[in-house]
């Protein structure tokens with residue numbers, strides 16, 4: 424169930440229970456958007472921008488596919504800046520690249536977006552600290568998980584931005600608490616009961632959107648905001664902003680055992 428809506432864009436919110444108790448952790452609200460595929464300004468971007476300016480969150484993570492056609496990166500860059508400009512004034516924005524992105528999107532952007540390209544950084548806000556990493560998935564074999572995670576801090580929750588959700592199946596040893604991904608567009612076209620027809624990645628259809636547990640790691644797959652070929656349409660799969668609230672198991676009203684069983688817990692968000 425969406426917790427907020429503006430035009431065609433919905434907001435979904437999830438609690439994500441961190442595996443280990445983290446002293447002093449008071450929760451971090453991560454807003455995530457993905458797969459904008461900017462080629463021309465439209466109502467979806469207008470509504471999503473308005474929602475992001477009204478929602479409560481600490482940081483915004485953008486998990487790739489700013490662009491549509493790589494060779495038209497200048498147009499996508501202009502629209503990315505138009506979309507993000509009022510948001511970077513308000514909140515820290517972290518980003519990684521997806522398969523539709525020219526590296527120029529990151530290298531030429533004039534806004535203070537923190538690009539995580541096979542790198543990571545400690546994010547601290549309001550008493551909550553996490554290690555946030557990102558990998559470059561704008562072309563095959565460009566990503567380097569080891570490099571992205573090497574400066575991880577074992578005492579902190581680790582969040583990884585990876586455009587392809589199948590990344591969760593090839594994580595190196597060591598704790599990654601949450602993977603933020605996109606790419607699937609939620610399937611873009613979904614059927615009643617059947618759900619996603621084609622996830623466009625090496626994951627089960629049921630994992631094409633939402634929050635899932637894979638071993639000790641949570642995987643969140645954003646349905647994204649835009650569309651891409653071969654069919655520029657969505658059906659039963661609205662454009663989406665996600666807000667993930669990272670919760671220490673010590674501060675959460677469920678015990679450690681049941682924490683592992685929680686797939687997705689919808690909670691209310693003031694609209």
Ligand SMILES: [Fe+2]
Nearest residue numbers: 458488606651
């Ligand atoms: Fe995409």
